[in-house]
Amino acid sequence: MFSTFANPHRFMSLTRPLLPILTVVAAVMLAAGWIWAIGFVPDEKYQGPTVQIMYVHVPAAMVSLAAYSTMAISSLLYLILKHSLADVAAKSAAPIAAALSFICLVTGSLWGRPTWGTYWIWDARLTSMLFQLFLILGYMALRSAFQREQEAARAGAILCLVGAVNLPIIKFSVEWWNTLHQPAGFISLTGDSSLTAEFFWPLMFNLIGMMVLFGAFLIATMRSEVYKRQYEAKLARLNRSTS
Numbered sequence: 001m002f003s004t005f006a007n008p009h010r011f012m013s014l015t016r017p018l019l020p021i022l023t024v025v026a027a028v029m030l031a032a033g034w035i036w037a038i039g040f041v042p043d044e045k046y047q048g049p050t051v052q053i054m055y056v057h058v059p060a061a062m063v064s065l066a067a068y069s070t071m072a073i074s075s076l077l078y079l080i081l082k083h084s085l086a087d088v089a090a091k092s093a094a095p096i097a098a099a100l101s102f103i104c105l106v107t108g109s110l111w112g113r114p115t116w117g118t119y120w121i122w123d124a125r126l127t128s129m130l131f132q133l134f135l136i137l138g139y140m141a142l143r144s145a146f147q148r149e150q151e152a153a154r155a156g157a158i159l160c161l162v163g164a165v166n167l168p169i170i171k172f173s174v175e176w177w178n179t180l181h182q183p184a185g186f187i188s189l190t191g192d193s194s195l196t197a198e199f200f201w202p203l204m205f206n207l208i209g210m211m212v213l214f215g216a217f218l219i220a221t222m223r224s225e226v227y228k229r230q231y232e233a234k235l236a237r238l239n240r241s242t243s
Contacts, residue, residue, distance in 0.1 A: 006086065058206075059206045064097055092221035096221065
């Protein structure tokens, strides 16, 4: 079954109509979510209007973890099954994960200044998120150091899987260590939250919109990478036939 869906030609065919739909849905949800958060959500009792940073920071943080998880799962599938499309997914998710990690750190620093009195503190969650950003940048640099795509894919996949140990550290750091960061129960997978409904639902709206946007960016980047590899393969065949 995986081989059927991992066919690059089938992937290109399936995602051609899907990409504009995801783009429109993400744009509408994020625009509506930010208008909802900025225009209709009241100031928080203790943090005042600075709590509005949450509607960018939290989605960026959570989707950055999803993006790195995509890289790790795709890398594992590539090492096991040797499907090129799995490597395309891992490679394509990397710059998106890096951008989201950077946004998370910047907005977290802006939020931390009025909340903690400083832009940066070596908090366990902040430090592990910074490590994730460096890890992704290292993954991208490692891949670019190889000329052959297969060697780059294998080396990158191994590094990505080793770095995946950081994911549970980011997730549970506020429970394992004494930290200033909000507790992990801030938003849980079960839907429980320390937020009241007036703060929780616009946040969830922005989170879903960010997830859809990640899907749109991932598909667009993967399609570009598939086109690039197909062009390089045709060019290589042409050079062999003329030599």
